[in-house]
Amino acid sequence: MLVSQAARRVGGPRLAELFPLSIAARLTLSFAAVTVLAATANLIAQKSVSVVRFALQPETVAVSAPAPIALPPLPAAPPPPPVVKPLEVQKVPIVDRRQIDGLTLQIDELGRSAEARAASDTETNDAQFRAAARVLHHGAGTFGHGTLGVAPAAAAVTRRAAEYADGAAELVAATDARRAARLDYGKRSDAIASRLQSSLDAAWKIFGRVVARQSLVQLRADFDALTHSTLAFDGGEMLSADQLTRILDRERQFARTLDSNRAGLTKGEGPAWVQGMDQDLHALIDLRQRLVALNARCETARSAFSQQHVVLSEALLTTSTTLRAVPVHTPALYAADAAPASQAPAAAAPAPTAALSQSASTGTAAPAPAARSMTGDVVTETRGLDARARLVMGVVTAAVMLIIAVISVITVRSVLKPVRRMITATRALVHGEIPVQVERGGVRELDALAGTFNDMAAKLAAARQANRHHQENLESKVLERTHKLQRLAQQDPLTSLPNRRHLTSLLNETLERAAAESRRVGVYFIDVDNFKNFNDSLGHAFGDRVLMSVANRLEEITEGIGYVARLGGDEFTFIHEGAASSDEIKRVGETLVQAFHAVVGVDEHDLRVSVSVGAGIFPDHERTAEGLLRAADAALFHAKELGRNQCAIFTPELTATAAARFTTEQGLRRALEQDEFLLVYQPEINLATLEVELVEALLRWQTPDGRVVSPGEFLPIAEQSGLIADINAWVLHEAARAAAQWHSGGWPEARVAVNISSRQLLDHGFAEQLQTLLEEFQLPRRCIELELTESVLQTGPRTVAALHTLKDRGFAIALDDFGTGYSSLTSLEQLPLSRIKLDRSLLESVDTSPRAAAIVNAILGLCSGLGLAVTAEGIERPEQLAWLASSRNLYVQGYLLSKGLRFEDVLPARAALVGVVQDLLLSTPVKDQASAPPRSERLAVVRA
DSSP: OHHHHHHHTTTOOOHHHHSOOOHHHHHHHHHHHHHHHHHHHHHHHHHOEEEEEOOOOSSOOOOOOOOOOOOOOOOSSOOOOOOEEEOOOOOOOOOOHHHHHHHHHHHHHHHHHHHHHHHOOOHHHHHHHHHHHHHHHHHHHTTTTTOTTOHHHHHHHHHHHHHHHHHHHHHHHHHHHHHHHHHHHHHHHHHHHHHHHHHHHHHTTOTTOHHHHHHHHHHHHHHHHHHHHTTHHHHTOOOOHHHHHHHHHHHHHHHHHHHHTHHHHHHHHOHHHHHHHHHHHHHHHHHHHHHHHHHHHHHHHHHHHHHHHHHHHHHHHHHHHHHHTOOOOOOOSEEEOOOOTTTSOSSOOOOOSSOOOGGGGGTSOOOOOOOEEEETTEEEEEOOOOHHHHHHHHHHHHHHHHHHHHHHHHHHHHHHHHHHHHHHHHHHHHTTOSSOOOOOOSSHHHHHHHHHHHHHHHHHHHHHHHHHHHHHHHHHHHHHHHHHHHHHHHBOTTTOOBOHHHHHHHHHHHHHHHHHHTOEEEEEEEEETTHHHHHHHHOHHHHHHHHHHHHHHHHHHHTTTEEEEEEETTEEEEEEEEESOHHHHHHHHHHHHHHTTSOEEETTEEEOOOEEEEEEEETTTOSSHHHHHHHHHHHHHHHHHTTSSSEEEOOHHHHHHHHHHHHHHHHHHHHHHHTOEEEEEEEEEETTTTEEEEEEEEEEEEOTTSOEEOHHHHHHHHHHHTTHHHHHHHHHHHHHHHHHHHHHTTOTTOOEEEEOOHHHHTOTTHHHHHHHHHHHHTOOGGGEEEEEETTGGGGOHHHHHHHHHHHHTTOEEEEEEETSSOOOHHHHHHSOOSEEEEOHHHHTTTTTOHHHHHHHHHHHHHHHHHTOEEEEOOOOSHHHHHHHTTOSSEEEOSTTTOOOBOHHHHHHHHHHHHHHHHHHHHHOOOSOTTTSOOHHHHHHHHHO
C-alpha cells in the first residue's frame, strides 16, 4: 500500500489535493456550472442557428441574395407567384484515390519480387517477378485516365514506372550473371582441388616419387590459401583493395609454384595434368576478373533501382497533390420552376432564393429575404424567434434550475450527515473505543457503507479480544518455554543429568564450600569402554538406552556422596563431595569400576559393560574446576592406555604426557602441510636367488630440527587424532610414485610392500582409490603389495570380504607380524593371502633354541604346503641368516642385510646386496648343527 501511494505521488500533487473542497462546495460549483450552461443555451436558442447539410464539395461557394427587382404592374387577376425549389448539386468528376493506392501497391510488389528474384533464381520467384512487372506496366499505362487536367503528371508517373521496371530487370539480370559466374568459379576451383587431391592420394602410395609429392603438397597449400582469400565472392559484396590485392598475390604464388615445379610435375603427373592445371588457372583468373566486374554491376544496378523507386514515389506524390488542387466550378444551387410551356421563356433564368412578397406587384423593392449562406458543403439558415417562444424558454429554464437547486440541497443533507457520523465513529475506533456503531440512514450507498462499517467494527472488536487472549496465551507459553529452555540449558536431554555448563557452576560452588571447610573433592571422568560397538552393532537408538542405563547405575552408586553429570557422548563426570582423604577418593573410583562388572539390563538384553575411570583431587592436584576436569581427563586417558576397565589417579607426569601428545599431534598436522614425512625402503632378499625382489616402504618423520622420528612414536597419536587417514593416503601415493619410477627406469620388476590400517581396509572406496592411483602412475597391480597386521584381521566378515575384493582386483596381500597375535590356522586357509611375514620375536633365538627352530620349521612347512611365500623379519645376526639359508622359498629382511634406504639409494644397494649376502653366508659358522642346514646346502644356495 505504501509503495502504491508513493507511486501515485510521483507525478506531482493532484488537483483535489491542491484545492480540497467539501461535498457542498463541489455541488455548488456544479450548480453554478449548470446555470452558466443553461444561460448560454438560452442565448444561443434565441439567436436560433440551424444547420442543414446538403452536399460535400471540395471548395466553398457563397450564394448571396439577389438585388431587388422592379416588376411591372400585374393584371387584376394576377397569377400565383412562382414556386422556388433548391437545385440539385452538380457532381464534378474527381480523382479516384484508389488509383494512387493501387499503383503504390504495384510498385512495392515489384520491388519485393525483384529483390526476391535477385536473391534466389527459383521458378516461383521468377513467376512472381514477371507477374508484378506486367501488372505495373498495365497500372502505369492506365493511370490518370478519366481525370481532368492531370495528363502531364500522369505521363510522368507512367514514364517513371517504365524506368523502374527496367531497373528491376537490370538488377535481376546482373545478379543472374554474377550467380552463373560464381558457379563457374566454384566448378573451376573444385576441378583444381580434385586434381590436386587425386594426385596427392596417389603420391603417398608410391614411395619413389618423393619430389613430386612435395611439390603437390606446396601446390595444395597455395591453392588452399587462394580458396580462403576468395571466400568474399560468396557474399557478393564489393571487394576492398586489400582483399583484391590478397587474391592477386595468392594467384601469383600459385602460378609461381606451378611454374617452378613444372618439369617435375610433367614427369610425375603427365603433360595432360599440367596442361589442365594451366587451363583451369587461366579460367579461374578470368572468372575472378568477371566476378569483380559483375559485383560492381550488381551494386550499380541495386543503387539505380533504389534511386528509381525514390523518383517514382516522388512523381506519384506530386501527381496526388496536383489532383487535389483541381478547381471545381459549382453552379447556382437554386432556380425557379419553369412556367407552363405556353408562357415559359426558352431558357429558365435564375430566380431569387425566396418567394416574392406582395409588394413586388407594386414595383417596389421586396423586403430582404432571410439571409442564406453555404460554406464548403454546409448550408446554414438563420431565423429569429418571437417573444412568446422566448418567454416559454425562460420559464422552462428557471424551472429546471429550481429543480436542480432543490435536488442539490437534499443531496448535500443526505450525504453530509452520514459522512459526519462515519467520521466521528472512525475517530472513536482509532482511539480504541470498543464497540463502535454508526447510526444508519442517508442515501442508499452511504447507508450500505454504514452497515459495512458496523460489521467491520464488530469484527475488529472480536479480533482485538481474540488478540488479547492470544497475547496472554503467548506470554504464558513464552514463560513456560523460557523455564524449559533454562532447564534444558542446564540438563542433558537424554539422561536428565546436569550438562557441562551446569556442571561447571555446580563444581565451582562445591569447591568454594570445600575450601571453606578444608575438605577434599574428587572429580572423576567415566568413559564407557568400546561404546562404539553398541552403536555399530545394535544402532544408535539402542546405544542411547545403554547410556541411560549407565546413568541410572551411576546415580544409584553415588547417591548420598555426590552428583553425576554427562559431558557428552559416552563420557560422564562424578563429583565426590566431602572426601576425607585421597585414599577414599581412589577407593570410590575402584568401586565405580567394579559396579559395572555386573550385567546391565537394557530392554531384554543383559549386557556386559565396562568403564574406565580417571580421577583428579582437590586441592592436591588443582584448585579450579577447569584444572580438575583437565586432570581427570588426563587420568582417564592413562587408564585407557593401561588396558581399560580400571581407575587411574592423576599424577603430574600425566600432564607432561598429555602436553607431549598435544605437541606431537600439532607437529603431525604441520608435517602434513609442510611435507615433513619421508619414506625409506628396506629390501627383502630372496634366498633362492640372493636378489632383491621387493622393498617394504617404512614411514619416517623428519622434524624441522633434523631429528628422524620412528612410526612407533607418532602413529598411535595419529590414530587417536584421526590424522592416520591423511598419512596413509600420503604413504600410498609416495610408494606408488617410487614404484612407477623404478618400473619405468632400471628395475622393471620392482615391487613395493605398503602397510595399511584397518580403517583403510574397511573403507568402501579403498579399492577404487588404489585403482585410481595405479592409473595415475601407469603402474601394474603386481608392483604394489598390501601388508596387514594380525590385529587388523580380527575384525570379522567385513575384513574377509574386503580382502577378497582386493585379491580379485589383482593385489598381493601379506600378513605382517605373524606369530605375535591370536593366529588362526583356519584363517590362513580361508583368507586370500599371498605372503606370511614371520615376526622378529619368533626368529630371535631360532639358532640357539630347538623349540624356536621347531616352531619356525613347522610354520615354513605349513606355508609351503599352502603355497604362501614367507619373509623372515628382524634378521640382525649372521647366525640367524645362516640357519635360514637352507629354505628355498624364503625372503629375509633385517638390519643385518640393510637398513631403510632413501629412494635414490635403493638401486645401488640392490646391486651390492648380492655380494653382501654371499659373504655373510660363507663366513658365518653355525652353532647348532642339529637344527641348522649343512654347509654344503648353504654353499649351494650361494652358488645358485
